[in-house]
Amino acid sequence: MMEWWEAAIVMLGMVITLMAMCVPVAFAFLIANLVGAYIFMGGWIGIEQLAANTGEAVSSFVLVTVPMFVLMGNLFFHSGIALKIIETLDKSLRKAPGRLSYISVLCGTIFAALSGSNMANTAMMGSLLLPQMEARKYHRHMSIGPIIGSGGLALLIPPSTLAVLLGSIAQISIADLLLAGVVPGLVLALLYLATIWVQLRRGGDRVAPAYDVETVPTSEKIRLVCIYILPMSLVVFSVVGLILLGITTPSEAAAFGVLSVLFLSACYGRLNVPMIVKSLEGTLRVSVMVFFIIIASKTFSQVLAFSGATSGMIRWATGFELDAITMLLIMFAVLLVLGMFVDAISMMLLTIPIFFPIAQAIGFDPIWFALVMLLAIEMSGTTPPFGLLLFVMQGVAPRGTTYWTIAKAAVPYLLCDLILLVLLIAVPSLALWLPEMRF
DSSP: OOOHHHHHHHHHHHOOOOOOOTHHHHHHHHHHHHHHHHHTTHHHHHHHHHHHHHHHHHGGGGHHHHHHHHHHHHHHHTTTTHHHHHHHHHHHTTTTTTHHHHHHHHHHHHHHHHTTOOOHHHHHHHHHHHHHHTTTTTOOOHHHHHHHHHHHHGTTSSOOHHHHHHHHTTTTTTHHHHHHHHHHHHHHHHHHHHHHHHHHHHHGGSOOOOOOOOOOOOOHHHHHHHITTTHHHHHHIIIIIIHTTTTSOOHHHHHHHHHHHHHHHHHOOOOOHHHHHHHHHHHHHHHHHHHHHHHHHHHHHHHHHHHHHHHHHHHHHHOOOOOHHHHHHHHHHHHHHHHSSOHHHHHHHHHHHHHHHHHHTTTHHHHHHHHHHHHHHHTTTTTTTTTTTHHHHHHOOTTTHHHHHHHHHHHHHHHHHHHHHHHHHOTTTHHHHHTTTOO
């Protein structure tokens, strides 16, 4: 029988080796799980037991949330509602200094509450707002930075598909985790706005040149806000409000979210068959991938537990004379380092089976710890050298924009993330008070 650390090395080593050989993430874990089941669970009998468990991994009703949230985001983008929101905010902030930078954060916050995809947010805002900023000769840190920072808000502010995936793998309340991200996500958005204000105070017209704009009457601004911004609260209430009031489960709330986007699309005259087909195609692709990943992650956790690696790691980690905050910072740092080399989903698959048992042994609230993990994953998306959002931004940035220019523009927003981490450690109720209010 192997020692726990030998079993851990075998399992993690197989996954890392397969990923290095460019095997897709889900399949890398599935192959490692089959080999691990054969070694640690009694040969073919173990493989049969593992196969029997895969159905249970994805048969939970709560996982209906995943395709519903993905469909909601696809409908939102393909219907063109997102473009109308940007146009409305643009006209509402016509004379504000650095208004396009502020619009990036405001749109990122609204889109986060409507789509749940950080990559979609970043790509869309980069495509729509970056050309305008370039034409107005905004400095790159005033154009690229706010888009990258606010694009990541979708991981915290519900509906967050990654939060649903994390909650499912960690087997914690998805409803509580979605609610826990609301206040920290809004606080982070305010920190981003404050960062832009400070940069404008220091650079003025040099970093965000002023220019003449058409004056829009106040009555017209109010009309546009009432038509294109306020109705979005229907979607937010359908997802967050219904859960908070205890009227629906997360799965039912996600379905109401889809219905609300369909209703708004019909009201705006944008509901048509091609839009629905495109949305369903995108949803199918993403959902199949996510369910494969859930199967792989849950069976991976089972093999680790059966081999003794999980219990051994808990004993080893808690055997050090380190306080809880130091252990938290170590795990946070590990996530940041992993984020430099692997994508968010791979990070979750590798770390949740290890970190969550340790966090619970230390005494961390699982919902609070899950939110800290989401914050680390959000930061890793903009951390060089392989932050995924950095590559997304480079794909939509003007020709000649270097990778390191994008990375430097993201630094102030990474500092905002660290400030939020300090706030979450100092005031855990920042994340927990809204879940505690749920009926």
